Amino acid sequence: MTNIPYKIYLSESEMPKHWIDMRPFMKELPDPFIHPATLKPCTTENLAPVFCDELVKQELNTTEKYIDIPQGILDFYKMYRPSPVVRAYNLEKALGTPAKIYYKFEGNNTSGSHKLNSAAAQVYYAKQQGLTALTTETGAGQWGTALAMACAFYGIGLTVYMVKVSAQQKPHRKAVIETYGGKVIPSPSDTTEVGRKILAENPGTGGSLGCAISEAMEVALKTDNCRYVLGSVLNHVLLHQSIIGQETKAALDKYDIQPDVIIGCAGGGSNLGGLIAPFMAERLEGKNNIQFIAVEPASCPSLTRGKYAFDFGDTGKTTPLMRMYTLGCGFMPSANHAGGLRYHGMSPIVSKLYHDGYISARSVEQTKVFDAATLFARTEGTLPAPESSHAIKVAIDEALRCKETGEEQTILFGLTGTGYFDMTAYIAYNNGEMTDYIPTDADLQKGFDSLPKVEL
Amino acid sequence: MTNIPYKIYLSESEMPKHWIDMRPFMKELPDPFIHPATLKPCTTENLAPVFCDELVKQELNTTEKYIDIPQGILDFYKMYRPSPVVRAYNLEKALGTPAKIYYKFEGNNTSGSHKLNSAAAQVYYAKQQGLTALTTETGAGQWGTALAMACAFYGIGLTVYMVKVSAQQKPHRKAVIETYGGKVIPSPSDTTEVGRKILAENPGTGGSLGCAISEAMEVALKTDNCRYVLGSVLNHVLLHQSIIGQETKAALDKYDIQPDVIIGCAGGGSNLGGLIAPFMAERLEGKNNIQFIAVEPASCPSLTRGKYAFDFGDTGKTTPLMRMYTLGCGFMPSANHAGGLRYHGMSPIVSKLYHDGYISARSVEQTKVFDAATLFARTEGTLPAPESSHAIKVAIDEALRCKETGEEQTILFGLTGTGYFDMTAYIAYNNGEMTDYIPTDADLQKGFDSLPKVEL
Numbered sequence: 001m002t003n004i005p006y007k008i009y010l011s012e013s014e015m016p017k018h019w020i021d022m023r024p025f026m027k028e029l030p031d032p033f034i035h036p037a038t039l040k041p042c043t044t045e046n047l048a049p050v051f052c053d054e055l056v057k058q059e060l061n062t063t064e065k066y067i068d069i070p071q072g073i074l075d076f077y078k079m080y081r082p083s084p085v086v087r088a089y090n091l092e093k094a095l096g097t098p099a100k101i102y103y104k105f106e107g108n109n110t111s112g113s114h115k116l117n118s119a120a121a122q123v124y125y126a127k128q129q130g131l132t133a134l135t136t137e138t139g140a141g142q143w144g145t146a147l148a149m150a151c152a153f154y155g156i157g158l159t160v161y162m163v164k165v166s167a168q169q170k171p172h173r174k175a176v177i178e179t180y181g182g183k184v185i186p187s188p189s190d191t192t193e194v195g196r197k198i199l200a201e202n203p204g205t206g207g208s209l210g211c212a213i214s215e216a217m218e219v220a221l222k223t224d225n226c227r228y229v230l231g232s233v234l235n236h237v238l239l240h241q242s243i244i245g246q247e248t249k250a251a252l253d254k255y256d257i258q259p260d261v262i263i264g265c266a267g268g269g270s271n272l273g274g275l276i277a278p279f280m281a282e283r284l285e286g287k288n289n290i291q292f293i294a295v296e297p298a299s300c301p302s303l304t305r306g307k308y309a310f311d312f313g314d315t316g317k318t319t320p321l322m323r324m325y326t327l328g329c330g331f332m333p334s335a336n337h338a339g340g341l342r343y344h345g346m347s348p349i350v351s352k353l354y355h356d357g358y359i360s361a362r363s364v365e366q367t368k369v370f371d372a373a374t375l376f377a378r379t380e381g382t383l384p385a386p387e388s389s390h391a392i393k394v395a396i397d398e399a400l401r402c403k404e405t406g407e408e409q410t411i412l413f414g415l416t417g418t419g420y421f422d423m424t425a426y427i428a429y430n431n432g433e434m435t436d437y438i439p440t441d442a443d444l445q446k447g448f449d450s451l452p453k454v455e456l
Numbered sequence: 457m458t459n460i461p462y463k464i465y466l467s468e469s470e471m472p473k474h475w476i477d478m479r480p481f482m483k484e485l486p487d488p489f490i491h492p493a494t495l496k497p498c499t500t501e502n503l504a505p506v507f508c509d510e511l512v513k514q515e516l517n518t519t520e521k522y523i524d525i526p527q528g529i530l531d532f533y534k535m536y537r538p539s540p541v542v543r544a545y546n547l548e549k550a551l552g553t554p555a556k557i558y559y560k561f562e563g564n565n566t567s568g569s570h571k572l573n574s575a576a577a578q579v580y581y582a583k584q585q586g587l588t589a590l591t592t593e594t595g596a597g598q599w600g601t602a603l604a605m606a607c608a609f610y611g612i613g614l615t616v617y618m619v620k621v622s623a624q625q626k627p628h629r630k631a632v633i634e635t636y637g638g639k640v641i642p643s644p645s646d647t648t649e650v651g652r653k654i655l656a657e658n659p660g661t662g663g664s665l666g667c668a669i670s671e672a673m674e675v676a677l678k679t680d681n682c683r684y685v686l687g688s689v690l691n692h693v694l695l696h697q698s699i700i701g702q703e704t705k706a707a708l709d710k711y712d713i714q715p716d717v718i719i720g721c722a723g724g725g726s727n728l729g730g731l732i733a734p735f736m737a738e739r740l741e742g743k744n745n746i747q748f749i750a751v752e753p754a755s756c757p758s759l760t761r762g763k764y765a766f767d768f769g770d771t772g773k774t775t776p777l778m779r780m781y782t783l784g785c786g787f788m789p790s791a792n793h794a795g796g797l798r799y800h801g802m803s804p805i806v807s808k809l810y811h812d813g814y815i816s817a818r819s820v821e822q823t824k825v826f827d828a829a830t831l832f833a834r835t836e837g838t839l840p841a842p843e844s845s846h847a848i849k850v851a852i853d854e855a856l857r858c859k860e861t862g863e864e865q866t867i868l869f870g871l872t873g874t875g876y877f878d879m880t881a882y883i884a885y886n887n888g889e890m891t892d893y894i895p896t897d898a899d900l901q902k903g904f905d906s907l908p909k910v911e912l
Binding site for chain 1: 461462463465467468469534535536546564565566568605608609627628631632634635636637830833834835836837838839874876877879880882883886
């Protein structure tokens with residue numbers, strides 16, 4: 001018998017007091033954001049009208065390795081953190097693997113995911129700056145819920161533009177946001193110029209994330225003391241999510257556990273970037289040789305089949321240009337794809353690390369992901385989010401590989417959230433009605449055609 | 457600044473190794489179960505065809521104060537326990553109270569409630585006895601989900617008779633049960649004699665919990681190696697739920713915290729009975745003077761307005777007679793009442809303690825409960841279950857009373873679960889469409905008229 005408990009919790013006094021930024025550890029930095037009009041690197045002045053000042057500072061940071069977490073954010077974190085690192089004893093037993101499987105579980109809060117880590121930070125800084133309102137968009141609703149929770153706590157107004165079809169299909173997610181006091185507007189709406197324009201052109205449209213982003217940004221720019229907030233992709237979001245990795249490393253260090261493989265699902269890259277941060281920092285300093293694996297859906301394969309190019313962050317082409325792995329800002333993931341991870345691009349930091357060979361990537365098919373999710377639920381108890389189950393799938397693959405080779409590897413993966421609001425997808429899977437979709441090269445070419453033609 | 461953390465977690469090695477039964481501490485025992493045909497106390501032989509042997513033994517126990525938790529159950533508990541005792545610093549601040557508020561949070565598992573504590577035990581014992589299948593009923597779905605999780609873990613078949621109208625209104629709860637491998641049959645169904653009879657008489661009926669119990673019991677009695685399991689009311693369920701109180705007491709003892717008041721919501725009484733168990737044992741030994749408060753809905757007031765009488769546990773009048781506070785087995789709670797806590801009776805152990813003056817009771821109205829739930833969500837983060845919010849409401853009342861008197865009381869309440877699958881009720885509340893219902897004396901009389909006429 002080993003003496004590693006099922007769940008490793010840090011005590012409150014052991015909780016990390018700072019985030020870690022991977023950029024100062026990198027031999028070569030990601031390319032800077034480019035202003036689409038001037039084609040010059042974005043400055044603080046370019047970004048300040050959209051994001052609050054402290055977040056702009058964090059976004060452009062390349063030298064500070066550690067950023068102190070303010071007490072006001074630590075007070076919020078203490079309500080739902082530290083999250084546990086769990087030893088998947090029962091999954092190991094079911095697989096018959098000599099591998100040791102651990103997962104960091106971020107789902108034990110009402111938003112149901114890791115998104116709350118950055119929501120808390122972004123709302124805190126907005127409040128500190130004296131802002132009175134925030135706007136954002138939400139698709140599946142995890143980010144909107146997280147932000148509503150943080151806005152209720154810090155006392156700041158929130159308007160969420162929720163993709164209309166999601167608001168209709170997920171009335172319960174909408175209701176959670178409203179219970180926390182957030183105002184939900186199905187998008188496109190008649191509250192913005194861009195919304196009215198889209199409605200006039202497509203009267204019956206169910207909306208899109210790109211449209212919701214455009215509406216939320218328009219309102220933020222036109223409203224006094226208001227800013228826009230975003231839940232993934234950006235550098236400051238990865239910074240806040242490094243709390244996941246910081247806690248994980250502290251918990252594993254207590255028991256002298258060194259992972260051989262770290263696996264995370266990757267949509268915009270914030271969970272993966274946050275989970276690996278302190279381990280990657282050591283890797284970049286030559287202190288470990290951990291294998292990092294990003295897992296993405298075969299239906300939206302930005303790393304495995306995308307291009308490393310300058311692209312817009314949104315479908316409406318209003319953001320700065322970011323060099324990242326992308327399918328093109330015009331890429332539309334298949335409607336049959338369940339859950340999140342449907343972003344056309346990838347965090348510039350994660351993209352650069354992948355480009356330089358520090359991270360590998362795999363794409364997995366939807367039905368295989370739900371096979372893994374179901375096995376996990378039945379053995380480990382927790383019903384996982386479809387997004388998180390991408391990581392579960394590859395963790396199981398690796399554990400089965402160890403079974404063949406006899407390797408006693410230590411596998412760590414990120415369980416980003418729970419699937420309680422994703423039962424429509426589980427029903428489709430349980431009923432045998434779920435299908436897989438892999439875009440053809442021709443499908444992908446349509447997305448690549450939307451890439452901006454930039455000569456730098 | 458105090459040094460009590462936001463969340464007190466026990467380490468795995470500090471987890472309780474035994475349950476505690478309140479009965480051996482009581483000066484006077486609850487009346488025994490009475491066989492409705494013989495009017496004599498039920499024997500092991502009477503109960504064994506319905507419940508598995510170890511549970512019958514626990515049900516009839518009156519002398520063993522502590523029951524060892526088998527290793528096979530501890531292994532399951534370790535996946536989702538210990539649960540935290542949380543200091544509600546932010547709720548205290550919002551109320552401006554000198555009281556110290558703590559809550560024991562049982563919602564961090566996929567069943568979303570404390571029900572899993574007894575499900576694990578009941579399924580484990582069934583497996584040990586060589587049974588191959590279990591049947592049960594579920595209304596809102598928490599018990600069915602908990603049981604499906606335990607059956608998946610221990611490898612035993614499960615059929616859940618789910619009230620038809622619930623199965624239709626809560627397809628996501630049904631899907632969770634199915635994801636764990638449970639078979640869900642909307643009740644009434646054509647799979648049982650009683651179901652076919654009810655369907656013939658009421659072709660369009662949406663079913664009832666009483667009917668679902670009758671179907672589940674019929675199948676258990678007619679199937680080899682199969683038993684029926686129940687999630688509340690019974691003595692062995694309270695025994696298993698004492699893990700809540702055992703953990704709570706161990707956690708508070710670590711910081712020398714002594715509660716002045718302990719508050720629990722009460723439907724069938726399993727959560728309340730489990731939470732208070734070790735504290736009540738000490739109270740019965742004269743070692744403390746804690747005030748225990750049971751909170752029930754004004755719409756289903758078994759303790760505050762019921763009779764202490766022998767009654768059936770089910771609407772179909774098939775169970776043994778139990779002496780308990782009851783509204784009569786024919787009592788039907790208002791359809792507008794959200795969530796659980798709609799049982800006509802109350803645990804015989806809780807009833808006896810209430811009858812003897814060790815527990816007090818309060819009834820609260822639905823809209824006030826949701827006021828409390830919303831304040832709690834916005835200050836403490838977690839979106840509470842409607843059931844749990846009954847306890848929150850009275851904890852807030854007590855904290856506000858302390859604000860007036862200046863008392864620095866220590867208030868502990870049980871947060872039994874999360875409200876993620878109860879958003880329909882939250883939507884009604886958010887939209888101002890929720891109403892209160894308080895039965896008239898005439899309404900209650902109809903229920904009392906259904907009480908069996910027993911002369912003992």
